[in-house]
Amino acid sequence: MDYDPQELEQRWRERWAESGRYEADPSDVAAHAGGDEAASDDEEPTFITVPYPYPSGGMHIGHARTYTVPDVYARYRRQQGDNVLFPIGWHVTGTPIIGAVERLKKREPKQMSVLQDTYNVPEETLSELETPMGFANHFIEEHYKKGMQSLGLSVDWRREFNTNDERYSQFITWQYETLRDHGRLEKGLHPVKFCTDEQQPVTTHDLLEGENAEFQEYTLVRFGWDREGTEVTVPMATLRPETVYGVTNAYIDPEADYVVADVDSEKWFVSAEAAEKLRLQAHDVEVLEEYEGSELVGQRVENPITGDDVLVLPAGFVDADNATGVVMSVPAHSPDDYVALQEAKADTEYLESFGIDPADVADIEPIPILDIEDDDEDWGEVPAQYAVESNGIESSDDPKLAKATKDLYNKEFHAGHLKDMYGEYAGELVKDVRERFKDDNADTGAFDLMQEFSEEVVCRCGGDVVVAEQDTWFLTYNDEDWKRMAHEVVDGMDTIPDNTRGEYDHTIDWLNEWPCIRNYGLGTRLPWDKDFVIEPLSDSTVYMAYYTIAHRLQDVPVEDLDREFFDALFYGEDAVDDADERALSLREEWQYWYPVDYRFSGNDLISNHLTFYLFHHADLFDESMWPQGIVIMGMGLLEGEKMSSSKGHVVLPGEAIEKYGADTVRFFLLNSAEPWQDYDWRADQVGSVRDQLNRFWNRGQDLIEGPDGDRDELQHIDRWLLSKLQDTVETVTEAMENSETRTASQAAFYGLEESLRWYRRRADLDRSGAQWTQRHVLETRLRLLAPFVPFLTNELHEQLTGTPAEDAPWPEVDAEFESTVVEVEERQVERLTEDVHDIIDVTDTDPETIRVYVAADWKNLVFDTVADVGTNVGQVMGEVMQHESLRERGNEVNQLVQDLVDVVRGLDDDAIEAMREMDEATVYEDATGFLRREFDADVEIYVEGSEDIHDPGERADKATPFRPAIHLE
């Protein structure tokens, strides 16, 4: 029977679907476990989850791996006898799907290309995708679900749901009401992207420009302007508040629009745009008067920290649409400002046109405020001057200026020590003191804050997008007691790989308040304010509990799923007055499956989703229900490059499965890297995996068609292979326990193949003992590989034994076949073979006779002594010289001891003991048949010093224990 994965895999998919093979129920433990191996009573419930997919697009091969990794573990646990639940749901919360639909409706070319070229959506289907759930359902049904079923994921499909479902929403409602009662939610202000045209918040997907813009917190230094007796605040925006001591003047755009506005009952002079932004950032703003910037030019304003009056100069480079539109100038430390000042001084005519006395400007000198600590370069007193001059910058048009400025900012941030004028902050590094300096001066009222984007942001409608501060609800991840509980979850959890443990702790410490609602999107409304929707990362923190009851919840009318219902379900009948019986029944199933044994997830989710998952479990559930373990998964590449559905640089699972077969796809994905490592889908490698499986299949077929063989006819070489098999079982099992799928599958597949290669070369395969051995090895191997390549192994195992591999128990080490002695003995045969080959290669001869000389008895006596005494040469010599026969040999013995000590070093006790037990001459004698075939030569084995020895080459005395002398003729 030829290997035809398509046909074979389809058959198994149908069998699984028809029998409901992976539907897991608490009461249904025994029914699915096949054959007599089922030990139903002590079957452990094992609950495995993976983040539910977000179907805002199709499924590609990277997703395939994400879901196959937990599947392999699930299959492994089933063979170990566990009752395993592996469910899947669909995450549709939030705006991505809505955004995708909008772009589809507009027939945006990029979006159309993704849908039609990358994900092959037929033209006539497009209209069905024009509603959010229509869109989601298409990708759920046509891509994810089909892909997952093709891959053979052992999912309990009865439990699927999506997060826009009314029952799920009741569950989330319960969660958020409970969290609020626990004090985990707080109302507050939060910066959002806000379109000034549409007058509403927008998301990243709504943007035309500035998708990567970051929120920046500017410090506003409140300069004072005595405007004919009226005190007016001129807030100057800066990202470097600590430079306030170095301010020599200020700049304003003389031609832009500015206003005097009432801001929180003070008069502020800011750009017209800034007034609007301040209004959006929760200030009370009323514009009183409108001016051009020139109004302020030539005026003197007072530095709130130093009390100095500085001159306001006109400058075209000031952007009125950035922050307040007024900036302070620190020429000693900003190359930009330094050059601007030089140019201002030079252009007397321009100054005079604003009524400024050029002499006043000429007097302005940079004020150094910090010293740069740098062993390599001397930045001088005025680092900005040094930066400008050493870079050969002549004018503000010089493109090098921006880089010089950025470099100096960086340098000063990390290596700048503040001068004495800073008092309590003097001597400190900028990076250590900036925040404190800012906060302290904000407290005294000298500074204010303002949010601004790092780059221009434009809405798709064409409107300006600015930072607005909006009332929102936060999850208070900054609560100390909550953080402490989250740390406790981490402490009690298995983190795979182990070096991720610190990342959870780090994230817990670093997390701040998290705004958990949005203005629109799919999902659940905030229970107490229906204008808002709970955002995606916040409605997906404890949903694993929902899987345990999702299918049965369908029988309960939505209106019954109130707070009390879920309280009874999750907290028991005592938690409510009159517990709903249905809830209590569901509670049993929840308690049966929970907690989650392992959650498999991408490493990028540690910093949000996974840690939220820990926080929420810590708050909502008892310690006994806390997550037991998380396995982190790496990222995927395609032919060495990032996958990208917008560029069409993806492989679809369906296409890969059609071309190679699902087993090949699975095996490649699990075997090419450990789950947490990044992997690279390379067609040539996948193709070769396919060839390997084909070869494996053919070999299997040959054995299945052949005779059973006879276990009573085992020879040395059979026992060797069987011993290797036990090693493999041990390695694979240990690896699987740690989710090391690569190690496990490598050992089971390639590792054993290695041994088999030697075995086939070494053994007479037609013997009945060899037949039995090979069939036994095949059967064990099929079970070990069943989690990885379930289709192929089920088929072969069923042909071989009548039972699918997945229904057979996981192999255990059979002590009867474990033998270090046999392995050590065979190792000697291998070495002898290698040595003979080496000699033949080097001498380029074709011997007719091979003579092997085993070391004399006295040499073995020395070995035994080394084995007893250890690797201390002196001690060994002392012991050895007790024997008179050895004492005579003096130097010879000394040399031998040295050699043998080297041999023994690094060997474990088992191996040394086995070496003592073995009789070299017999081992080689038994292998003469093989050696004769291998070298097509006569093989003679002698013991050094024996009477019948034939030693024409006089080589016998070169023999040492485990290193026989060899003579070729």
Added chain:
RNA sequence: GCGAGGGUGGCUGAGCUAGGCCAAAAGCGGCGGGCUUAAGACCCGCUUCCGUAGGGAUUCGAGGGUUCAAAUCCCUUCCCUCGCACCA
């Protein structure tokens, strides 16, 4: 900058948490051979350099150090990848 993970032979990638069986697994590629009418597939062997006896020399980003012994431990240094949020 902060946090995390890396730099190994033509490529991919083990080994490095417990230093010695490591010239360094395995796969791919390359070379040679077998099988075959032939190609593919399949099977076997070789694949750092030197060597007419199983050996030797030089390698695991770079430079030091510890040790009888280091790819593996310590220090310094260079380079690369990822994350740094309110977005799934």
